[in-house]
């Protein structure tokens with residue numbers, strides 16, 4: 001295993017990313033250029049100014065306000081050209097950051113204002129992704145990117161969107177998700193979609209346990225049958241140490257002794273999630289912005305990893321959080337006591353949990369991830 005964890009080394013590490021929103025990862029320069037073409041008004045007119053505007057506006061402490069910033073990215077993703085370009089650049093940016101496998105998600109229902117059909121939206125995105133994969137391979141940074149089709153939880157289109165995802169299953173769509181404001185929109189509102197997907201042997205994850213707590217996670221798993229949890233960070237609400245909720249203990253999780261960690265008591269839901277190895281798609285920087293976690297040092301990812309939940313590390317929205325996979329890794333190394341073995345574990349966990357066929361997952365673990373960490 002390589003020894004010192006410099007930013008350069010972190011950048012070269014092969015990474016797997018399961019939770020990244022296509023409409024949350026645009027380059028500011030692309031937003032500026034596409035907005036000008038369509039006459040969309042933006043809150044800033046320089047690359048730096050716009051990047052800063054997204055990061056600051058998303059830094060609101062509220063998921064609902066965080067989500068309002070997406071109006072400006074979605075505005076430039078209403079044509080086949082705009083969608084394909086954003087998808088292509090997403091793949092190139094991830095590849096340049098050392099990502100070897102990613103699942104990129106977006107909600108086709110939000111891209112119909114320019115007259116595209118749902119199927120045309122998906123086709124445009126897949127075209128852009130294939131182009132990006134070809135360019136990344138040419139640049140010596142091969143990457144595989146699949147997509148997850150998302151339905152918005154406040155809307156009532158999830159069954160239609162689930163059918164859309166299944167129609168494109170052999171063209172790059174490997175899963176389904178629901179996203180958007182969580183409080184007031186429980187996963188069971190979309191039960192019909194999830195039951196349909198299960199009958200189709202299709203994969204899905206559910207954003208749950210971010211802005212709302214244990215009941216949302218419980219519904220996602222026990223009613224809807226989610227294979228993975230988007231965020232799932234509030235599962236810590238089900239953990240106690242000597243009868244005290246772990247979130248009320250001030251010592252940073254990295255500094256807890258092994259005895260303290262093994263004395264943590266899991267409630268029934270947390271125990272189920274850990275026993276069943278249900279993957280948690282954790283996104284530290286995003287959680288700080290929406291108020292789902294107080295700081296990197298106090299982010300539950302470190303405790304959940306020490307307790308051997310199936311933790312994965314993700315970006316959520318690279319633009320809104322001004323982040324990348326490398327940056328999320330650097331933050332945990334600098335502020336939460338993470339080392340190479342933690343980075344290895346979340347990377348292998350992510351590949352184990354990917355919606356990619358099993359043989360292809362193994363191939364990436366054995367030929368890309370392990371050789372880097374185990375040499």
Ligand SMILES: O=c1[nH]cnc2c1ncn2[C@@H]1O[C@H](CO)[C@@H](O)[C@H]1O
Pocket residue numbers: 021022023024063067070105106107110150179180181207210286316317
């Ligand atoms: O962290 C999140 N929690 C819930 N919804 C989100 C999050 N990030 C993005 N979206 C929502 O997902 C849509 C499709 O990509 C985005 O438009 C945004 O509304």
Ligand SMILES: [Zn+2]
Pocket residue numbers: 019021179207230316
């Ligand atoms: Zn998300």
